[in-house]
Amino acid sequence: MPSELEDLVGFINHGSTPVRQLAVENLVPYSSSQPAIFKTDGLLPVKHLKLLVRDYPQIAKNALDILINLSDDHEILEDLSKDNTLLDSLLSRLTNPTEPNANLIAMLLANLGKEDNIKILLQLGCVSPEGLRSSDRIIDQLFDLFVKGADGTYNKDANFDYLAYLFADIAKHTEGRKYFLTKQEYDGVIPLTKLTVFTEHKSDVRRKGVASTIKNVAFETDKHDLFIAEDQINILPYLLLPIIGGEEYSDEDQEGMLDDLQLLPPDKARDSDPEIIKAHVETLMLLTNSREGRDTMRRIKVYPVIRETHLAVEDDGVREACERLVQVLMRDEEGQEVSDGMKQLERTSKRTVPATKGGGWADQESEDDDDEIMEV
Structure with missing residues (x-):
């Protein structure tokens, strides 16, 4: 017989917005203490949570919090990292200058970086938002988001600091290191030099991620x-x-x-x-x-x-x-x-x-x- 918590997990895909919101809001703390309740029915609750990333901002926020916590579990992390539909959804929201949950998305991407599939970021393309003034390559856009996030000139709700941890993981791969050290045609800049200026930044997360990235490269x-x-x-x-x-x-x-x-x-x-x-x-x-x-x-x-x-x-x-x-x-x-x-x-x-x-x-x-x- 399902427990009360398992019953609550069943409501995260409910048709009623207030019910979904109440469910995910109350499940956030259990995503750390009892991750097993999200691993039932072949990770069906995780599948529902991935859809909620596209829901109303507060519901999306709670869903992202849960997914960030659940990504400590290797089985769930592997599932998340192989879902390119989820990745596309996260990236499209991350580059939206009005996205209120951009920092949480950056944090989840940083966790996904632990899996080798993250190398796909070096290949993906998407038209750059006009305000970002980047290329149509996702990896270039991530770098430019990180730079603009330092002073909040792109998204007032985001500093994108956790992208530094994502960069550090990408730099573990030969293809990643090659990108970091290759001058890009669209701006004539070696990507690594966009990070070096932050080795004394006030943000501990940014400094630590940048230091790890430089070392890996x-x-x-x-x-x-x-x-x-x-x-x-x-x-x-x-x-x-x-x-x-x-x-x-x-x-x-x-x-x-x-x-x-x-x-x-x-x-x-x-x-x-x-x-x-x-x-x-x-x-x-x-x-x-x-x-x-x-x-x-x-x-x-x-x-x-x-x-x-x-x-x-x-x-x-x-x-x-x-x-x-x-x-x-x-x-x-x-x-x-x-x-x-x-x-x-x-x-x-x-x-x-x-x-x-x-x-x-x-x-x-x-x-x-x-x-x-x-x-x-």
Whole structure:
């Protein structure tokens, strides 16, 4: 005999709008605590919820809340991610400048990004809304929504911050990384450069998603010259500014530092999230895969910034990442001593960090899986 909750689930596709609204409103908390009630009859309740995304705004809001919670369940997530009709519906609403639930849609899309089918976003096309001034490719439109969302110039109800997490998942795929690094014809811009400017944004979600995206794209090691070149992506100031604080540096330390890092105010604060700092340091580590990357970091005095970050941030993950990076920067190059005043980073209590081998990070092997830089 169905329980009262299962009976309530049966009303989410009721013909009466007030009944549907009351049902989904009361079911939102149970989508986290009792997801099984939505998995009956071959996921029929999930099918009904997907239709409610197109319902009246308040009903759609509750349906989206439920689907976001249910996407923690792998079976449901797989079902949602393979439904291209749902994807089309979400995208058409996301790009509507008057859509009140755009942020929830972005959050659901970010969850769908965990499944490989999300790569289809790189292939989909749709006429761009006039106000967006984008191309007719969905992926371009998502990037332009994200940029305009930072100051609310497209949709007053949306900042589109959660698209950053979607981008990070797309960047796990080779096709995605290729897109991020390819200048687009419609605006002449490399997509990744649309994200780098947000590494110091006030939104934690935006900063974290952008940091993860940059790191994942940096696994495209044969394109590191684009990352470093000042007339291309010019990534280094965007990685270093979030991790530098208001410490005073000696003249010797500052000589050669990037202009963006000099004469910073004494109250300059580094990012408050250790995971973001760790992601940026690990991206720097990935960029040491090439001789050019290592030499550039030595020349612009990355070491003092990493040294002070290691001292200031009381987080084991951050400190271990800093220690590995310094090991690489101190290493001899073809018999040449390049330590240049750099010293091994130490702390009172730490887990032993494996010594670095020759070559870049991509060539290193570790007996401890935790020492590997992973896509996020």
